[in-house]
Amino acid sequence: MNAGLLKGLGADHVIDYHEQDFTATNERYDIIFDAVSSRSFGECKKALTRHGVYVNTLPTPSIFWHIGTTTLLPGKKAATMMVSQRAEDVAWICEQLRTGRLKVVIDKVFPLDQVKDALACSRTGRARGRSF
Numbered sequence: 001m002n003a004g005l006l007k008g009l010g011a012d013h014v015i016d017y018h019e020q021d022f023t024a025t026n027e028r029y030d031i032i033f034d035a036v037s038s039r040s041f042g043e044c045k046k047a048l049t050r051h052g053v054y055v056n057t058l059p060t061p062s063i064f065w066h067i068g069t070t071t072l073l074p075g076k077k078a079a080t081m082m083v084s085q086r087a088e089d090v091a092w093i094c095e096q097l098r099t100g101r102l103k104v105v106i107d108k109v110f111p112l113d114q115v116k117d118a119l120a121c122s123r124t125g126r127a128r129g130r131s132f
């Protein structure tokens, strides 16, 4: 469990997903950002506030269907996001790093000739931050 790491990055409250299903409590959220896209809009809907938004990082047919249907209706929404490489965004990220508002977590550092191992580490789904 990475609770200590997450609190160090600024999280006020941490839920261990191995121990507790956050959708099965009475807590309601304005935004659920599913960074590893391990849940679905259907599962998370009940944990959203009336105008809450579920956002994932994996553009599947299912999420597009939910985006389409929830856009037409009032209330809870579904959304997805794709990273695009734009110079102004990179400049903005550099500024956040410079001012300390954004912290980068490096799990392990690999020499260039071990790039295969770095990619394998990243693909485990357990990396604590990035591998370089």
Ligand SMILES: NC(=O)c1ccc[n+]([C@@H]2O[C@H](COP(=O)([O-])OP(=O)(O)OC[C@H]3O[C@@H](n4cnc5c(N)ncnc54)[C@H](OP(=O)(O)O)[C@@H]3O)[C@@H](O)[C@H]2O)c1
Residues within 6 Å of the ligand: 001, 002, 017, 035, 036, 037, 038, 057, 058, 081, 082, 083, 084, 122, 123, 124, 125, 126, 127, 128, 129
């Ligand atoms: N949309 C885009 O443009 C875009 C771009 C890049 C990546 N992605 C997507 O973003 C996701 C994250 O990628 P990544 O390479 O940064 O990380 P990753 O290697 O997939 O994530 C590793 C971290 O996620 C945690 N984790 C795994 N399953 C979890 C769950 N069910 N609930 C909460 N935390 C969980 C792990 O913690 P534990 O070890 O404690 O499980 C570990 O700290 C991937 O699904 C990838 O496809 C999207």
